[in-house]
Amino acid sequence: MLKTIKLEDAVGIKLAHDITEIRPGEFKGPAFRKGHTVCNEDLCRLQKLGKNHLYLIDLDENEIHEDEAAGILAGALAGEGVAWENKPREGKINLFADRDGLLVVDTAALAAFNMIDEVMCATLHNHTLVKRGEQIGATRPIPLIMKRAPIGRAAAIAQQNGGVLVVRPLRKAKAGLMVTGNEVYHGLIEDRFAPILTEKVTALGSEVSGVTFAPDDAEIISEAIHSHLDQGCDLLLLSGGMSVDPDDVTRQGILAAGAAEMHYGAAALPGAMFLVAYLEDVPLLGVPACGLYHRVTALDLVLPRILAGERIGKKELAFLGHGGLCKDCPECVYPHCPFGKCS
């Protein structure tokens, strides 16, 4: 339990918690550290910080101090690829990416965790690309001391699927690129898709295993898909031929190649006519022509998740909807914008 003592009687006691000082626009941090022994010289500064009373802590066996609780919470929240130090500052512990990769947040477990009165955890958005050392979340208990039971329950909830926060590494894919369309195949126009897709693939640490061009012919597209697979590609990006015109036959080519699963249409703009299919467990991504014009499309939301090992199906494409509308700003600041942040 907590006992309150008057400041003038506090000389010689050890502080029960960090005492924060805030100077507007200038400083926010601990003026005194937990465990500091109060001496006569401190009394004036403590009064200036608005402290006329201090806490003395006398824990019983069912109670826990915020610092110990913070360590339990951080340990439970942190899944694979997440680092933290058991050095709470003002009761709070920060969680960091321990490797480059994709932050995956169990949003249901996070909500359930935060429903417990005594605890909180805040994170970056689910599916954010992060670098090693980047802060991805923080947690702290709310009271200075509390019962152990709610901390134990919060920790159990946080651990339910191996932690609320996980940083999944991106695999290094051998990505085949196929540009479809008679206009490019026959040299009527110069292809601009392959350089754009190559840049996106290599920016995520993967490599392009080969680029092919195919006319608007389902059979040839099908053969070219198998040719890519035979050469060992484990990801295939197909551009063009994804729309509704009679010449758009890329989908038919993917089906003719024997795709076991195909999802056409994503709840994102730009990128509504995005396609995901699987052939022999290799993901095939159909990139609509909007990818030529817009810097960021559905592909940018889905590709990191595929490389992080997630299987993208109908549900995942549907759940892009909330937050899936690009504002098409004159100066694009993605990923520092709402696009794709709620899936």
Added chain:
Amino acid sequence: MQDFESLLKSSAAAHGHLCPGQVVGVRMAMLGCRLIGLDEPTSRDQIKKLIVYVEMDRCTADAVTHVTGVKLGRRSLKFMDYGIMAATFVNLESGLAFRVLSTEEARDLACAYAPGIAEKYPRQLEAYRRMPNSVLFRVQQVEVNLSEFDLPGPTRYKAACTRCGQVVRDHREVLENGNALCRPCARGAYFSNAREITWPDMNWAPISLEPNNSAEFVKSET
């Protein structure tokens, strides 16, 4: 104990419909029994070790009684009219008792655990299947002091109400100035204005004894 899905199916059939309360009740009973160390609560050797207090008369209560096999008439089921989504599971042999409470936040979290389902009840039904016990329940270890007059077994004591003559079992009488009274006489009842009546077909019985048969019955007895 059967697996969750089997228990849910039979519980829903016994209750009359499948509802979120059935999911919560089946899981509450499975957890409660596990905590007090009974893995087959309806088996012959365990059924007499178990007492369950249910604190609500809602769908969940039916599921709890179905899974555990406790019954009011066997005195293994105690109904406490608290209006709280909770049940306490008591192991009479070990004395262990745990009160399992369904959390209110589970209702708010249904949309997080089953985000693809728009309608409220189907969403709760699915979400309550997906939530871990740590989200769906809080558990308290409790002490339950059962008097011998609350235990299963034969009636241990009877008293007659000194006002109306009604026999009262198991010390449920109330003493007033040293006189035993039934609770309706002492404290009032859920009913009022009681008066005895007669009704048509008063002499009906499931087995009707013909005059001849009864005569034969009497003869053979003698």
